[in-house]
Amino acid sequence: MNLHMRQKELDEVVISRAILAEQNAVMMDYLDLECAVVGGAGPAGLTTAAYLAEAGIKTGVIEKKLSVGGGMWGGGMMFPRIVVQDEARPILDKFGITYKEYQENYYVASSVEAVSHLTAAACDAGAEFFNVTMVEDVVVKGDGRVSGLVINWTAVEMARLHIDPLTLRTKYTIDATGHDATIAHQVKNKGGDLPPIAGEGFMWADRAEANIIEHTKEVFPGLIVAGMAANAVAGENRMGPPIFGGMLLSGRRAAELVIEKLL
Numbered sequence: 429m430n431l432h433m434r435q436k437e438l439d440e441v442v443i444s445r446a447i448l449a450e451q452n453a454v455m456m457d458y459l460d461l462e463c464a465v466v467g468g469a470g471p472a473g474l475t476t477a478a479y480l481a482e483a484g485i486k487t488g489v490i491e492k493k494l495s496v497g498g499g500m501w502g503g504g505m506m507f508p509r510i511v512v513q514d515e516a517r518p519i520l521d522k523f524g525i526t527y528k529e530y531q532e533n534y535y536v537a538s539s540v541e542a543v544s545h546l547t548a549a550a551c552d553a554g555a556e557f558f559n560v561t562m563v564e565d566v567v568v569k570g571d572g573r574v575s576g577l578v579i580n581w582t583a584v585e586m587a588r589l590h591i592d593p594l595t596l597r598t599k600y601t602i603d604a605t606g607h608d609a610t611i612a613h614q615v616k617n618k619g620g621d622l623p624p625i626a627g628e629g630f631m632w633a634d635r636a637e638a639n640i641i642e643h644t645k646e647v648f649p650g651l652i653v654a655g656m657a658a659n660a661v662a663g664e665n666r667m668g669p670p671i672f673g674g675m676l677l678s679g680r681r682a683a684e685l686v687i688e689k690l691l
């Protein structure tokens with residue numbers, strides 16, 4: 429039996445050109461965004477991106493790590509399962525994430541399936557992902573809004589190379605960077621008129637989940653906080669062990685806020 433696949437000759441340089449041409453065109457196009465979801469690859473940001481792209485909003489997802497999924501892959505203590513409560517079940521249903529009822533109001537899903545389905549939904553709806561890319565600063569001009577982001581390759585920071593960043597323009601930015609609330613801190617550190625960022629309080633899942641929607645809001649013109657970043661900015665308690673309903677609901681709320689403004 430002949431194990432060699434019959435195929436046309438492949439040219440490595442053509443492969444390289446295809447990658448560069450396509451990604452260059454996408455990046456040129458996505459330097460002008462309607463919404464940038466920073467840390468877009470955590471559960472809150474993925475959910476936001478999926479809803480925004482579905483609504484037809486030009487959405488770029490900027491993630492500093494190589495992989496998407498943020499803190500969701502690892503479930504709880506590396507047991508790859510997440511728990512969501514009743515209120516978030518419609519989001520699981522919408523994205524085709526299967527789950528089992530453990531007991532009333534506690535539903536268990538696979539963290540791997542959840543990340544994969546949310547990511548696929550965001551991609552299918554047209555969101556573009558820029559991974560291994562980090563936001564290192566924001567653009568605020570005379571209108572006093574976050575109107576752009578200063579981006580660089582994560583590898584540049586890791587290698588401590590002195591290489592200047594590039595900039596993109598955006599109408600709205602979602603800070604979905606998790607516990608660090610990186611973008612809110614950048615605005616605050618540069619003198620932006622934000623209330624003091626208290627950081628998270630002790631673990632108190634019930635309270636944290638109940639309040640996260642309220643904390644998902646525009647905290648500075650053009651900047652909306654979502655997911656754990658919203659709770660960190662508000663000085664809210666932390667949630668967990670891994671209850672993820674609040675992340676999904678907060679992600680959806682952030683998208684709704686942008687959709688209300690832009691459509």
Ligand code: 48F
Binds near residue numbers: 655656667
């Ligand atoms: O941390 P992360 O998963 O945030 P989240 O969506 O979800 C929190 C839960 O995972 C969990 C929890 C639930 O009980 O409490 O912790 O709020 O995802 C945040 C993503 O932001 C990226 C980071 O790599 C991660 O994937 N990120 C952080 N800073 C930057 C960034 C930055 N400056 N630029 C780009 N990405």
